[in-house]
Amino acid sequence: MTTGTKAPPVSATVSAPAKPSASAARDYRGVVHDLSKTVMTDWMNQLQAAVHDGTPTAYLMISGNCVEILRCFDILPVFPEINALQLAIRKKALPYILKAEEIGYASDNCAYVKADMGYTLSGGVGEEGTMPKPRLIVCNFVGCNVYIKWFEQCAAMMDVPLTMIDIPFVRENQPSPDDVRYVMAQLRTLIEDCEKLTGRKFDIDRLREILAYSARAEEGWALAKSLCRARPSPFDCYFDSINMMGPINALRGTKAAADFFDGAVAHYQKMVDEGVGALDEEKFRIVVEGPPPYPYYRNFRNLFEKWKAVAVQSTYSTVGGTWEFGFRHDPERPLESIAEQMLMHNLCNRTMTERYAQIRAYVERWHADALVIHSVKSCRLFSAGQGDMREYFTKELGVPTLMVESDLEDPRYYAEAQMKNRIDAFFESLEYKRIREGAPQPAGSQP
């Protein structure tokens, strides 16, 4: 088992002139957010249409997914995690969570599952609802064991066939050839299932084309994220990453997603060239670990903005893939590269200590002042052991670390006043430390 905390290499480096400017800063969220909204809305519209028009659809999970294979058969991917996320961010999750608890889910179960199952059982999926009933359920078991239960339950409750793709956890430095063989054998089974579902033959050249679009999007992702190494950072790599996560995880393999990243990178590059940051003043640079509290997304964000703290990197954004460390899908090695990505190049299928190494690389190479851990009750994949992470960063590396708790889906676990107190106290002490040490004001901040 690997326990090393050596930082992985970073794929792209962009240095930026630190030139404070008041221009365009207000627009940053608008442009890329709108670009993202356009492509995501188009997909949502396809989902809506698929409720009635018979388009073949399949459920898939986000983490280290193999959406390209579905796309190769024109099977429309449906992501229940995105459904859960949207319910939470629109503040609609609680009634569905309660509904799920009525049929036996425990208050301690992952609330993503509960919200989605509650929604499904309330008629949200299928003819009467807003989401198409899947014709196939593909469980890409990449790290999270809850995935298995969730999709088994979907399959049982909706009576839909389930294809399980068991991805061995990374437990040596590299996946072994046997691991890769095992995954590829399962991908071939998935391909057969897709052939049966659609009546079409698998076309490997089509898959190569799709993977070329994936690789282009991945390159864009890596470039955009490396732009956050600039001072000031052109976007908040935690809160604004959500604009890029939809396209990279759900729409990967499409031209639209690849184009989206071209547009996003061009925009962020311009901001960096002009010295424009995500905030009009960047005082603190943080790395954030853990998923956000979606039911209170805006409130949570404000608590950091108030301190002019911007996230320059985040682990949550890498659940689908750690593209910033160099991996790209390879059209020349289609199935192998899909298998390798599922096995190795995403956050979820790697150990906690490898996550420490990832965060450490972020802190060092993205020049962060502190680490913020948002510990969520629902998601033990992320949270179990985060106290040890705090210990490692504060005691062994001397990185100021704040840990706060709530949930990513269940609004009952968010205590605003307490959250605010903890965050204020943390930044006050960071500020005090800076004054005491006589550190120069960071670039981009007002005198």
Add this chain to the structure above:
Amino acid sequence: MTVVDDAVQQCRDLLDLLPAEALARAQERHPRVAGFAVFPVYAPVEIIHAAGLMPLGLFGVGNKLEITNADSRFQSFICSIAKSTLELFLRNEMKGFTGAVFSSICDVARNLASVAGRNAPGMYLEYLHLPQSSPTEACREFTRSEFRRFRDNLGARTGRPITDDAVARSLGLYNRVRALTRQLYQERRHRPGVLSAAELFTVAQACTRLMPEDAIPLLEDLAASLPMRKPVSRDCVRVVIEGSFCEQPPIELIEAIEAAGCHVVDDDLVVGWRLFRHDVPAGPDPVAALADAYVADSCYTSVRFNAAQPRTTGLLRRAKDAGADAVVFAAAKFCEPALLDYVLFRKALDEQGVPHLKIEFEEKMWTFDRLRTEVETFTESMLFE
């Protein structure tokens, strides 16, 4: 004291010890044997034993140790076994152990393996990916390769390659342990009350703290003496306990369930150590045989997906085979695999008209009155309906 009482008492004494103390006890008979801890649910203990090590079940520490360090590492919403296991590592209470093995049962166990490893740098920690797929050829091949990797790593660590002969010998011993345990379960099923659930649980768990060479005579004595023992006969509901496959409930909880009017006729307590339904034939390649048995001959658990053997079907069959009237679903608090499985279990039981009751436990639980009343209300409603 009868033979049975005496054997159960020995087992109870063993369970009162911390893992390192249990190891020291074994070393009195097996000088110099080092320990190798096995976190639930399953690991191929035969390979560990064949390496000249003593496989020892790592089921947390119950209330034998105050948790002072681990709860700052694992939050309040994490199961007790994860915290108490980490506490052992943080307090350097794993003296005499070469290492430990964890497997892909849940997100918590996976992170625990990593955190424990970071905090116990001298220990050799292994993580097994036990497959979550149906018994296809690819699954079988993968599992064989995973067991071989474990064997090779362990051999490299101890500096002594593990031979097929040694694995076959260990397999023979563990086959015997499992067969005798199955026999005790069978006996209890047919003559409920002959061995209480608390007694059988004590014995089964104690066997995870004994070398198989020592477990065998103990189990043989027990099996031989049971026919002479008079079953306690009471008006009871025959129940299956489900949900306790990883963290083990306090023994008092099992006693409370029985005192509340239940005859436990089957359960999934310590299930990983008695996973196989039949003896595993060693054959020419005993490591492959073990892997194949894991893939195709293990009983269902909440920590494994196997489309060929849905867990709901498994539970219904378990209840039917044991002639159970009801199911008591006893899950460790915060145990995601157990609590998520309850949803489909409950649905299946309702559809088949099997009464069921859900309870939750934690290691540090110390009062069982409320729980006993709950179970009593449940059994009375069944007995006097």
